[in-house]
Amino acid sequence: MTLQLDYQNYQPPYTAQETNHKMNTPGLIITNLSLLVFGILLVLAGIRLRATRHPAVLHLVIYLGAGFLAFLAHVLTTFDPPPLPGLPYDAIAQLGLNAMVLTFGALSLSFLRKNRAWLTYYWGMTVALLLVWSVLGFNLWSTLATAGTGFNPTLALSQTSWGVAIAVVLGALFSAFRAQPSSKHLNRMRYWLIAVTLHAVAGLVLFISPAIFYQAGTLLLVAGSVLTSYVVLTYHTADLYRLIGTALQFTGITAILAGIFYVGLSATVIFGRQNNNLFNIFFWSVLLAIGLAVITPPLWQYLSRFTGQLIFGRHSQNEKEIVQHFSRVLSSALDMQRLGDILIELMDQTFDIERGAVFVNERGSGPQISLRLLAAKGIDELPGRQFTPDSVLIQHFRQGGKLAHQYDIDMLPAFANLDPGERDWLAGLKMEVFVPIVRYGNVMAVMAFGRRANKSTYHKEDTDLMIALAEQAVLAMDAARLFEQLANISQEVTVLNTELAGLDQNKSDFLSIASHELRTPLTHIHGYSRMLLELTEEEAQDYSYVKTIVAGVVKGSERMKTIIDMMFAITEAHAGDMPLLMGPVKLAEVVRQATGPYLTALDERRIAFATKGLDELPSIEADATRLVQAIENLFSNAIKYTPDGGKVTISGQVTTLEDIGSAVEIVVSDSGIGIDPKHHQKIFDKFFRVDDTDHHSTGKTKFKGAGPGLGLTLVQGIANAHGGKVWVESDGHDEENLPGSRFHFAIPLQPAPILHERSTKQSEIETVHWNKKLVLKQTEKD
Numbered sequence: 001m002t003l004q005l006d007y008q009n010y011q012p013p014y015t016a017q018e019t020n021h022k023m024n025t026p027g028l029i030i031t032n033l034s035l036l037v038f039g040i041l042l043v044l045a046g047i048r049l050r051a052t053r054h055p056a057v058l059h060l061v062i063y064l065g066a067g068f069l070a071f072l073a074h075v076l077t078t079f080d081p082p083p084l085p086g087l088p089y090d091a092i093a094q095l096g097l098n099a100m101v102l103t104f105g106a107l108s109l110s111f112l113r114k115n116r117a118w119l120t121y122y123w124g125m126t127v128a129l130l131l132v133w134s135v136l137g138f139n140l141w142s143t144l145a146t147a148g149t150g151f152n153p154t155l156a157l158s159q160t161s162w163g164v165a166i167a168v169v170l171g172a173l174f175s176a177f178r179a180q181p182s183s184k185h186l187n188r189m190r191y192w193l194i195a196v197t198l199h200a201v202a203g204l205v206l207f208i209s210p211a212i213f214y215q216a217g218t219l220l221l222v223a224g225s226v227l228t229s230y231v232v233l234t235y236h237t238a239d240l241y242r243l244i245g246t247a248l249q250f251t252g253i254t255a256i257l258a259g260i261f262y263v264g265l266s267a268t269v270i271f272g273r274q275n276n277n278l279f280n281i282f283f284w285s286v287l288l289a290i291g292l293a294v295i296t297p298p299l300w301q302y303l304s305r306f307t308g309q310l311i312f313g314r315h316s317q318n319e320k321e322i323v324q325h326f327s328r329v330l331s332s333a334l335d336m337q338r339l340g341d342i343l344i345e346l347m348d349q350t351f352d353i354e355r356g357a358v359f360v361n362e363r364g365s366g367p368q369i370s371l372r373l374l375a376a377k378g379i380d381e382l383p384g385r386q387f388t389p390d391s392v393l394i395q396h397f398r399q400g401g402k403l404a405h406q407y408d409i410d411m412l413p414a415f416a417n418l419d420p421g422e423r424d425w426l427a428g429l430k431m432e433v434f435v436p437i438v439r440y441g442n443v444m445a446v447m448a449f450g451r452r453a454n455k456s457t458y459h460k461e462d463t464d465l466m467i468a469l470a471e472q473a474v475l476a477m478d479a480a481r482l483f484e485q486l487a488n489i490s491q492e493v494t495v496l497n498t499e500l501a502g503l504d505q506n507k508s509d510f511l512s513i514a515s516h517e518l519r520t521p522l523t524h525i526h527g528y529s530r531m532l533l534e535l536t537e538e539e540a541q542d543y544s545y546v547k548t549i550v551a552g553v554v555k556g557s558e559r560m561k562t563i564i565d566m567m568f569a570i571t572e573a574h575a576g577d578m579p580l581l582m583g584p585v586k587l588a589e590v591v592r593q594a595t596g597p598y599l600t601a602l603d604e605r606r607i608a609f610a611t612k613g614l615d616e617l618p619s620i621e622a623d624a625t626r627l628v629q630a631i632e633n634l635f636s637n638a639i640k641y642t643p644d645g646g647k648v649t650i651s652g653q654v655t656t657l658e659d660i661g662s663a664v665e666i667v668v669s670d671s672g673i674g675i676d677p678k679h680h681q682k683i684f685d686k687f688f689r690v691d692d693t694d695h696h697s698t699g700k701t702k703f704k705g706a707g708p709g710l711g712l713t714l715v716q717g718i719a720n721a722h723g724g725k726v727w728v729e730s731d732g733h734d735e736e737n738l739p740g741s742r743f744h745f746a747i748p749l750q751p752a753p754i755l756h757e758r759s760t761k762q763s764e765i766e767t768v769h770w771n772k773k774l775v776l777k778q779t780e781k782d
Helices: 016-023 025-052 055-076 089-111 116-137 153-178 183-208 210-233 240-274 278-312 319-330 336-351 392-398 406-411 420-429 460-533 543-574 587-604 624-640 711-721 768-781
Strands: 356-361 369-377 385-387 433-439 442-449 583-585 608-612 620-622 647-657 661-670 725-729 741-748
Touching: 025 055, 025 210, 055 089, 055 210, 089 116, 089 153, 089 183, 089 210, 116 153, 153 183, 183 210, 183 240, 183 406, 240 278, 319 336, 319 460, 336 356, 336 369, 336 442, 336 460, 369 442, 385 420, 392 433, 392 442, 406 420, 433 460, 442 460, 460 543, 583 587, 583 624, 587 608, 587 624, 587 647, 587 661, 620 624, 624 647, 624 661, 624 711, 624 741, 711 725, 711 741
Parallel strands: 608 647
Antiparallel strands: 356 369, 356 442, 369 385, 433 442, 583 620, 647 661, 661 741, 725 741
């Protein structure tokens, strides 16, 4: 088997009888005009390709190039002699047509956005079919000669190519229609379906009667190519249904008016034949003309409304009245949620939407545009989305409050750089049009319009009404937000008044508690001091008696010192200036020091005490003195609110907390009266007491014994200074069932950055304030 190119014995795919039609003048004119049309379309597609580099435009250029080659080769066959007599122009023309229709299939897949695998497989099949046709069509294999068999393999292969291409396109189109795209995408696909039909009919004409193809078939193919180029090169195609409906409407109105004019003209002719009086004929003719001129404009308007309702199923709308209706309804909304519901209702009434949504920009989100669903129709729930200030969509909205079609977001180059996450979110909403509510360049909200119930496209008059609705909603949304702000301010003022009243009460409570707490030790000091002052010589010689008096003075002064030092420590903690003396600390030893002074009181009140897991805790870097203060206050608090015969437990463990990380946690649990959950945060406030301060009684271990209301505040300050935290758990306050309380004190295993460190060592007895006083006195002496 040898490969040879036999131009001398070349037989075209069609017989001479099938192709001699090309010499006919009409066919020649149509072919030349077709070549001109393909040339113009090819130039336009090439210009667009340089600007966009879109895959569909590239396929269009290949498609038009193949068509141009086919018609150019066909035109060259009409030259006598042809430019290159040895070339098989008929075969080149047929190959060009095959390449054109096969490329139309690839163009359709690209237009419908099928994945790369589809295009790869299809192009592989296309190249294979064209290669096989070339082998047969150009007689490259002499052994495949089919003379005398009556079977034309090139014709069969051409028919196969056209059939495969049309079948692939129809299958892809059917799949795209089933996906229920947006109305604008749907409109483009309807145009494409017409183009496919024109290509299919042209192919049928070609294979049924090639003699007719270069006249009627060529016109069909050119029409299909023009329509294909229009759809690919035009982003916004005219609404096909509206175009057809408008044509039908115009034709119907014209026919009715023509009938009326015909009846009038016929009546004039009949009247003229029966009446020889020229004046009467002229008079009635003029009268008829005036009557027709008078009734034609209103009749045209009436017929336009009637046929519009009949064809498009819509009534004429007065835009001014609709906008006034928008204004009246929206002005009644003084609540943001109510405003969202009204907007959805107006969107539904005006545009008959199947689904829609109103998203509001959350306040307090900073420069980000945080859209939250406010109201919706036909949707159970939609996720919100944050947009950056430089988002392509947000910038588009800010440019004069422009709306955006989902179709534009999918197709226009202006949205090519849209963030993929934002693009996916918008596509997932399955909406048609997004209309921003913008004031002074700030996107306040976005209205999203879904598909209409009648599946029609949103037209210019519809989008104008959408923008008018958005403009009316701006003022209403401003008013609703102002009303919302006033309501929030009123609520905040109420809260502040309550807090001020509480602070005033706290001040009164503090004065009451402080006077009681300080007066008791002061009374001891004053009493024992008077006793010292009134000592007789005999009593002064009694060492034990004098020691008892001095011990009373010391006890009272230590109590006063403890209260005052606690106040200073809380002040430092509140200012974030609590000094810490960091060092290695064993928490088991801290607990022993903190609980030691209370063991006698526990025995007296028959309260069981147990520890758990403390010896297993690792050594940490902390201020041991402060930790003893914290645990002592928690332990004292547990004893005071546990009835006689109860139980107090201190446990420890290493844990991981979300806001601290690896930490050591000490839990002080009791079987006491518990704490109401509404007080779980307030008990750490200064001077806060759950019980009535009028029934205040001093005591560190007495049941329900009160203190100055500073212990838990100090505990919180110590925890915060170490980078930790303290919190309470309790099911509630119940003096009968005794639910108990659990105070958690947690500090990190690794010490937090210390802002203030003491440079002088502090003993376990001296406090910061006391030490400052001693240093000051020493300075004065020097």
